[in-house]
Each structure stands twice: as C-alpha cells, then as structure tokens.
Amino acid sequence: MALLRSLLHLLWMIVTVIPWGIIMVVASIRVRGNPLYWMAARWLGWAIDGARVLLGIQVRVSGMENLPVGETSPAILLVKHQSTLETFLMPTLMxxxxxxxxKKELLYVPFFGWAMGRLDMIHIDRSQGSQAFAKVVAQGKELLARGVWIIMFPEGTRIPRGKQGTYKTGGTRLAVATGAPVIPIAVSSAKCWPRKAFIKRAGVVDVSIGQPIPSAGREPAELMREVEAWIEAEMRRLDPEAYR
Incomplete structure (x- = not known):
C-alpha cells in the first residue's frame, strides 16, 4: 500500500508541475514580485495536500507565535533538513x-527549475567562493527590506533521521551582515518522508518554530552554535525514538 501511495503522489507531482511551470513562466512576463511568489506557493500547497491525501502525512506546527510581526519585519529562517517535504512545506506556512x-544548477531542472528562475530567489555559483557570498548579502539586504524572508538549511544537505550534520555558518553570517534575527526551526519530516527514499509512510510530521535570536553584536560561529543547540535539542524532543 505504501508503494502504491508513493507512486500516486509522484504521478500527482508530475501531472501538476508541468502546467504549473509553464503558467509561471508565461505569467512572469507581466507579473513579478510577491503576486508571482504566491502563485508558486499555490503549487507547493497542492504538493502538500497531495502528501496529506495520498500519503497520509499530517503536519503539526507549533511556535507560529514566535514569528516576527510587521509587513517588513526581517527574518532569516534556519531549518533542519531531512527531506524534500520541508522545502515544499515552509512557503505554505509562512x-x-x-x-x-x-545552487544555480537547480535552475536547469525542467519546469520546476524554470519556474524558480522567475522568482526572487538567491541562486549562487559555488565555484565563485567569497564572491558568491557577497552576492547573497547584497540580494539578502534588498529582499529583507521588502519584507521577504530568507530561508537556508544550515546543514547544507538532507540528513538521515536521528543524525546530525555539520552546521555551516552561511546563515548566521548573513544574519550578522544584515542585522536580521534568526529563527531556528526543527522538522521531523524523515519519520514519514525519509532522505532519498521513494516510499513514504503515513504519520505526523512536527514543525517547531523557535523564538527569534538577535544577531546584532554576535559572531557568526557563536550564533550558529546557539542555533544548532536549539534545533538538535528540539529534534530529540520531537522524535525521541530516532535518537535512542
């Protein structure tokens, strides 16, 4: 049954992403900025709805009250990364x-990448080193000033359930450079949607949003240690079976 459910969800994703990608590219000729973003978020909502209906994956969120209020209040979200689920889920919650x-290579993914290329995202060429980060800071400041929040996965890649990756300081470096607070977020997605697994399982995915951590006067490495400590402690609370 899990295999059949996973096949149906994959079919749902493929069937919906092709027309969506085409519509996004065509619409971007006239529509830009936030209206185009919310058009994109609508397809992500379809993907999450498909996961709920076809896969039996429910999402339980806590800590929404910790998010900054105000139309242009800045924030940098640093999120635990276990699967594709949280990549799709976060725009539907925020x-x-x-x-x-x-990385810019994602822009070449048919339909999905083409649509992403029309949005106000920060795609980088990792081979450019420090120049790539300078671009992140410049674009980050501009986007934050417009009320767009920056989201990053500090471990850099999807991490297996019950494991801890290496937390890189790119997100906290950006926070210190822009003065934006950091919002740590723990996600137990691998319970239902494991890393690199085709077959998904029904269950509940918990999303826990921590309190904002000010970046003013902080060192990026020290700030990231605080983010890491909160996320990893929260992961053990959300999914204790995985950390026995």
Whole structure:
C-alpha cells in the first residue's frame, strides 16, 4: 500500500508541475514580485495536500507565535533538513514570501527549475567562493527590506533521521551582515518522508518554530552554535525514538 501511495503522489507531482511551470513562466512576463511568489506557493500547497491525501502525512506546527510581526519585519529562517517535504512545506506556512538560497544548477531542472528562475530567489555559483557570498548579502539586504524572508538549511544537505550534520555558518553570517534575527526551526519530516527514499509512510510530521535570536553584536560561529543547540535539542524532543 505504501508503494502504491508513493507512486500516486509522484504521478500527482508530475501531472501538476508541468502546467504549473509553464503558467509561471508565461505569467512572469507581466507579473513579478510577491503576486508571482504566491502563485508558486499555490503549487507547493497542492504538493502538500497531495502528501496529506495520498500519503497520509499530517503536519503539526507549533511556535507560529514566535514569528516576527510587521509587513517588513526581517527574518532569516534556519531549518533542519531531512527531506524534500520541508522545502515544499515552509512557503505554505509562512506569512511572508521566502527566498531560498540554492545552487544555480537547480535552475536547469525542467519546469520546476524554470519556474524558480522567475522568482526572487538567491541562486549562487559555488565555484565563485567569497564572491558568491557577497552576492547573497547584497540580494539578502534588498529582499529583507521588502519584507521577504530568507530561508537556508544550515546543514547544507538532507540528513538521515536521528543524525546530525555539520552546521555551516552561511546563515548566521548573513544574519550578522544584515542585522536580521534568526529563527531556528526543527522538522521531523524523515519519520514519514525519509532522505532519498521513494516510499513514504503515513504519520505526523512536527514543525517547531523557535523564538527569534538577535544577531546584532554576535559572531557568526557563536550564533550558529546557539542555533544548532536549539534545533538538535528540539529534534530529540520531537522524535525521541530516532535518537535512542
């Protein structure tokens, strides 16, 4: 049954992403900024709805009251990364548009990547080193000033359930450079949607949003240690079986 459910969800994703990607590219000729972003978020909502209906994956969120209020209040979201689920899920939860920081190679993914290329995202060429980060800071400041929140996965890649990756300081470096607070977020997605697994399982995915951590006067490495400590402690609370 889990295999059949997973096949149906994959079919749902493929059937919906092709027309969505085409519509996004065509619409971007006339529509830009936040209206185009919310058009994109609508397809992500379809993907999450498909996971709920076809896969039996429910999402339980706590800590929404910790998010900054105000139309242009800045925030940098640093999220635990276990699967594709949280990549799709976060824009459906957040009250502000999100700008992902991602490698430029994703722009070449048919339909999905083409649509992403029309949005206000931060795509980087990792081979450029320090120049790539300078671009992240410049674009980050501009987007934050417009009320767009930046989202990053500090471990850099999807981490297996019950494991801890290496937390890189890119997100906290950006926070210190822009003065934006950091919002740590723990996600137990691998309970239902494991890393690199085709077959997904029914269950509940918990999303826990921590309190904002000010970045003013902080050192990026020290700030990231605080983010890491909160996320990893929260992961053990959300999914204790995985950390026995």
């Amino acid at each position: 009250p502000h548009p999100l700008a992902y920081v991602f």
